[in-house]
Amino acid sequence: MKIQNYINGTYQNPNSQDWLENFNPASGEVYGFIPNSNEVDVEHAFLAAKSAFPSWSQTSLEERSRILINISELLEAHLERFAEAESIDNGKPLTVAKTIDIPRAASNFRFFGHAITQFASESHETKGFSAINYTLRQPIGVVGCISPWNLPLYLFTWKIAPAIAAGNCVIAKPSEVTPMTAYMLGTLCTEAGLPPGVLNIIHGSGEKTGQAIVKHPNIKAISFTGGTKTGATIAKIAAPMFKKLSFELGGKNPNIIFADCDYDTMLETTVKSSFSNQGQICLCGSRIFVEQSIYTKFKSDFIQSVKQLKVGHPMETDTDIGALVSQTHLEKVLNYMSIARSEGHNILCGGHQVLVKNHENGYYLEPTVIEVNTNNCQLNQEEIFGPVVTIMPFETEEEVLNMANASNYGLSATIWTNNLKRTMHFTEHLQAGIIWVNTWMLRDLRTPFGGTKSSGLGREGGFEALRFFTEPKNVCIKY
Numbered sequence: 001m002k003i004q005n006y007i008n009g010t011y012q013n014p015n016s017q018d019w020l021e022n023f024n025p026a027s028g029e030v031y032g033f034i035p036n037s038n039e040v041d042v043e044h045a046f047l048a049a050k051s052a053f054p055s056w057s058q059t060s061l062e063e064r065s066r067i068l069i070n071i072s073e074l075l076e077a078h079l080e081r082f083a084e085a086e087s088i089d090n091g092k093p094l095t096v097a098k099t100i101d102i103p104r105a106a107s108n109f110r111f112f113g114h115a116i117t118q119f120a121s122e123s124h125e126t127k128g129f130s131a132i133n134y135t136l137r138q139p140i141g142v143v144g145c146i147s148p149w150n151l152p153l154y155l156f157t158w159k160i161a162p163a164i165a166a167g168n169c170v171i172a173k174p175s176e177v178t179p180m181t182a183y184m185l186g187t188l189c190t191e192a193g194l195p196p197g198v199l200n201i202i203h204g205s206g207e208k209t210g211q212a213i214v215k216h217p218n219i220k221a222i223s224f225t226g227g228t229k230t231g232a233t234i235a236k237i238a239a240p241m242f243k244k245l246s247f248e249l250g251g252k253n254p255n256i257i258f259a260d261c262d263y264d265t266m267l268e269t270t271v272k273s274s275f276s277n278q279g280q281i282c283l284c285g286s287r288i289f290v291e292q293s294i295y296t297k298f299k300s301d302f303i304q305s306v307k308q309l310k311v312g313h314p315m316e317t318d319t320d321i322g323a324l325v326s327q328t329h330l331e332k333v334l335n336y337m338s339i340a341r342s343e344g345h346n347i348l349c350g351g352h353q354v355l356v357k358n359h360e361n362g363y364y365l366e367p368t369v370i371e372v373n374t375n376n377c378q379l380n381q382e383e384i385f386g387p388v389v390t391i392m393p394f395e396t397e398e399e400v401l402n403m404a405n406a407s408n409y410g411l412s413a414t415i416w417t418n419n420l421k422r423t424m425h426f427t428e429h430l431q432a433g434i435i436w437v438n439t440w441m442l443r444d445l446r447t448p449f450g451g452t453k454s455s456g457l458g459r460e461g462g463f464e465a466l467r468f469f470t471e472p473k474n475v476c477i478k479y
């Protein structure tokens with residue numbers, strides 16, 4: 001089937017008349033075509049957004065809230081349909097799409113539907129000068145949101161919900177690898193009463209469509225989630241245009257396990273933080289460091305648990321590990337197995353492509369645990385972004401803190417311990433934007449979300465997102 005762009009509230013073919021194949025990762029077969037939109041398509045979307053902006057930016061917070069909550073309720077009502085589409089498009093287990101991706105997309109709209117009614121700004125009384133200052137936080141105008149393939153609707157809506165809540169009009173481009181649920185969202189937005197032109201969803205490759213959005217002189221802000229390299233490419237073009245930029249990029253997150261942890265909870269959660277979504281989450285704990293005294297026990301218990309994970313077709317209810325998102329990505333991850341072997345590391349389990357019966361062309365890979373003898377190796381320094389983790393022991397707190405921070409990335413970190421002093425020391429000194437202690441992926445949408453170093457620039461979430469999507473203006477009145 002051919003999907004279309006959603007511009008000015010209607011579905012339209014691309015001006016470019018250029019189409020990309022869309023693959024089903026579980027079968028390795030083409031199951032649809034998506035527009036490969038060009039700069040004319042982006043201009044059409046921009047004009048629609050521009051004409052919708054005056055009215056939308058003046059729409060009451062209550063009305064904006066009502067529409068956003070309508071969208072969240074429609075997503076919940078259509079959860080099965082969206083979850084199935086997400087699973088087919090991305091290769092993730094249907095159970096994951098049903099319990100994580102689509103519910104969180106609905107939450108994103110509901111959360112910002114409420115948040116916008118509470119968002120306020122400060123005033124300052126300048127004593128002695130009979131002056132009052134107040135700060136306006138006005139919508140930017142037309143903004144661009146570009147999102148990745150790993151959590152397609154989850155991350156797509158994480159950007160557009162605050163952008164439209166804040167009164168902006170949006171040109172949003174999902175990944176060309178997973179366009180389906182973003183395509184389907186257009187209909188729900190219309191049904192929810194979102195005025196035409198407020199949200200415009202255009203499809204296409206990063207190089208063609210993504211670049212056209214980034215280069216457009218009147219798209220004033222870009223919110224991007226994706227690879228660090230791509231982030232740098234975007235920044236090179238957008239920074240000299242003084243666009244407002246938000247980057248959520250890669251991660252290579254340490255999972256630090258001390259002997260005094262709640263062992264069973266740690267083990268169960270570590271399997272999840274290692275392999276959820278086939279390890280295709282920028283927050284996965286892909287570098288596991290274990291205190292020497294429990295290292296042998298952990299290694300044996302962890303491998304035993306990992307071997308229980310079932311690699312299978314995403315539609316099977318007992319599948320734990322579905323298909324990786326694309327042939328290209330599968331090959332990228334498989335290449336790290338050869339690197340592991342050439343670097344002399346020990347592949348403790350996994351490491352091989354899986355041929356799932358009747359779906360031999362699908363992109364399946366065993367959950368893989370590799371024992372490394374140094375943190376300073378490709379496997380620990382590069383984002384693999386698949387069902388692959390490394391493990392190694394450590395002796396002292398100082399040693400593991402230094403290893404955890406010895407990375408170009410600084411997105412998240414997890415630490416397992418019941419020692420308060422140690423917890424306070426590590427949470428102060430770990431170079432990360434998000435730190436979980438004795439848990440993983442426990443999310444409060446009010447909190448600032450994002451990373452340091454090569455993991456990104458700026459923060460999403462809560463009022464941070466609403467601040468990103470507004471321009472503060474200070475007004476000083478003398479009376």
Ligand code: TXE
Pocket residue numbers: 146147148149150173174175176204205206207209210211214225226227228230231233234248249250251281282383384385
């Ligand atoms: O991301 P890309 P990909 C990491 C992960 C993965 C790597 C590449 O390591 O292997 O990034 O993944 C659009 N101008 N993460 O290929 O290429 C593209 O069309 C404008 C971590 O998916 O960065 C897509 O919509 N746009 C990440 C989006 O950018 C461009 C999640 C992301 O694509 C563009 C996903 C360009 N020049 C991957 N090039 C996370 N932090 O969660 C591409 N795009």
